[in-house]
Amino acid sequence: MTAPAPTSRLTLSHDQADAHDRIAEVLREAGVDLDEGTTQPPGGGKSRVMAVTGKAGSGKTLLLAELVRAARAAGMGIVSGDYEPKKGKDKRTLAILAPTNKAASVLRLRGVPATTIHRILYTPVYDPEYERIAEWLAGEGDRPVIEGLADVALDRAYAFYQTNNSIPGALAAAGLRGSDFITGWKRRDDPLDIGFVDEASMLDDRQFEDLKEIFPTLLIFGDPAQLAPVNQSGKMVFESLPAPAVMHLDRIHRQDADNPILDLAHALADPEVDFERFERMVEDAARSDDRVVMGQRVEVDLMARSPALVWRNVTRIRLINAFRSVYGAPEDSLLPGEPLICDGIELPLKHRNRRLDLEARGLIKGAQVIYLGPGRKPGFSQLHVVGAESPQVSASSIIKIEKPDEEEPFIPYAAKMGAAFLHGAAVTIHKAQGSQWENVQVFAPDLWAAARTGRNEAGQPLWKRLAYVAITRAEQRLFWVVRNRLSKPDGPLRVDDLRVAPAPLTLTAEEDGQ
Numbered sequence: 001m002t003a004p005a006p007t008s009r010l011t012l013s014h015d016q017a018d019a020h021d022r023i024a025e026v027l028r029e030a031g032v033d034l035d036e037g038t039t040q041p042p043g044g045g046k047s048r049v050m051a052v053t054g055k056a057g058s059g060k061t062l063l064l065a066e067l068v069r070a071a072r073a074a075g076m077g078i079v080s081g082d083y084e085p086k087k088g089k090d091k092r093t094l095a096i097l098a099p100t101n102k103a104a105s106v107l108r109l110r111g112v113p114a115t116t117i118h119r120i121l122y123t124p125v126y127d128p129e130y131e132r133i134a135e136w137l138a139g140e141g142d143r144p145v146i147e148g149l150a151d152v153a154l155d156r157a158y159a160f161y162q163t164n165n166s167i168p169g170a171l172a173a174a175g176l177r178g179s180d181f182i183t184g185w186k187r188r189d190d191p192l193d194i195g196f197v198d199e200a201s202m203l204d205d206r207q208f209e210d211l212k213e214i215f216p217t218l219l220i221f222g223d224p225a226q227l228a229p230v231n232q233s234g235k236m237v238f239e240s241l242p243a244p245a246v247m248h249l250d251r252i253h254r255q256d257a258d259n260p261i262l263d264l265a266h267a268l269a270d271p272e273v274d275f276e277r278f279e280r281m282v283e284d285a286a287r288s289d290d291r292v293v294m295g296q297r298v299e300v301d302l303m304a305r306s307p308a309l310v311w312r313n314v315t316r317i318r319l320i321n322a323f324r325s326v327y328g329a330p331e332d333s334l335l336p337g338e339p340l341i342c343d344g345i346e347l348p349l350k351h352r353n354r355r356l357d358l359e360a361r362g363l364i365k366g367a368q369v370i371y372l373g374p375g376r377k378p379g380f381s382q383l384h385v386v387g388a389e390s391p392q393v394s395a396s397s398i399i400k401i402e403k404p405d406e407e408e409p410f411i412p413y414a415a416k417m418g419a420a421f422l423h424g425a426a427v428t429i430h431k432a433q434g435s436q437w438e439n440v441q442v443f444a445p446d447l448w449a450a451a452r453t454g455r456n457e458a459g460q461p462l463w464k465r466l467a468y469v470a471i472t473r474a475e476q477r478l479f480w481v482v483r484n485r486l487s488k489p490d491g492p493l494r495v496d497d498l499r500v501a502p503a504p505l506t507l508t509a510e511e512d513g514q
Helices: 014-029 060-073 101-109 117-121 128-137 151-164 167-173 205-214 260-267 275-288 313-326 349-360 444-453 462-471
Strands: 048-054 077-079 093-098 122-126 182-187 194-197 217-222 246-249 292-295 308-310 339-346 368-374 380-385 392-401 410-414 418-423 426-428 437-443 474-481
Touching: 014 048, 014 060, 014 217, 014 246, 048 060, 060 093, 060 194, 060 217, 093 101, 093 117, 117 122, 117 205, 117 349, 128 151, 128 167, 151 167, 194 205, 260 275, 260 292, 260 462, 260 474, 275 292, 275 444, 275 474, 308 313, 313 392, 313 418, 313 426, 339 349, 339 392, 437 444, 437 462, 444 462, 444 474
Parallel strands: 048 217, 048 246, 077 093, 093 194, 194 217, 292 474, 308 426, 308 437, 392 418, 437 474
Antiparallel strands: 122 182, 339 368, 339 418, 368 380, 380 392, 392 410
16 A cells, blocks of 8 residues: 655754664565555564663654654554554554553644553454444544434534544544443454554563564663663663664754753763752752742642652652641542542452453553542542543542551542542652653652662662653753742632543443442
């Protein structure tokens, strides 16, 4: 099958261009010619895994986006968590993945149609009429005629999809609920074609093996300066690849060259920079650029949408309780607008399908959630899943609020089984990896404590790895908080700033095993 040859929109740097050419050669061997804009049927050749590594600002995401653009111009179909093109002997497909909803949403905001790894490992079972609408929206079929669905509703779905590239969102715009078109979820058994994975520093060995089983051609993008997954001995999966399979981007691009946040992040690589010298550098940057702030206290208003980043659990728990206290949150319930972090799904093995359903809707471990209010049934909560394409969910919840110096958490809400949550006003830097926020507060006393331990990870002082990850979570502004104080809020917690989906996805008591 052929398509018009793509015209490059970007001028790549030398290291990006070299990586692009090496990747294009591998894809050409796999039957996808990005330069000619053509594809050949899968040939069943040998499997290939390649990695692109580089620090923040080196252009990994820019390169990924350019590769995706060229692949789509060559006629490749995009596999997403909500729609998979029909298989054909000549059809080639591409999936763009990230470990978390937030990381996937960062790519989507940059025009890359990404989904989570979990949504590819566990695929939806569709209602046949939904398939027809999805095929039409994705350009794979004719406009359908659906009994009970007016033309104006289809027009709304089409208009939404042109702007947002989300099929569940488009169907919600047409007035359909998730239960109208997704009848269940199943573990993927059949392989796919080509996969791109961002934030590969977060992958553990098991996920990496699963991805290699599913994708004969796999390209992963990662930052070697970040923190390795827990229980990975300080190593990242791309470090196990042979040297010819790894391409490293060194150049910091013009659009990032005058960014004081990235300047600070890269300064951490200097072995002569100790904690005290680094903090003086932060102070100097704050005097000359308002994108860096030397904070004398934690700004509580920011914590409702972007958590304070800490190293120690004891700090996290104390900041969370201080946050709740200044907002006057009651001991026995949550206020709408309180942030939560999904801590996993507490369901027995016999409820595997219900677990898949919850996880497929975005409630995977580490997902960021905003509490909107109680559900209609005891133990249920209305939730906004940050970064999810269809963020509004009502689910059975087990919410735990940890208390200082107490072994057992306080539980204001507890269904018999369902999604478990911890409070999210503060999170550890490890859990923040893969996410980005417009404003980020880094609790510097914790990093000073890490520096005092003298611990190293993968040959670098632990405090430097922590600082690098924490700093590079900031998209626009970095607050380096130097004192253990909390500000007073400017107003009550709010939820009106959250995008409200036209038709929330709801998990019924029967679905959740109540």
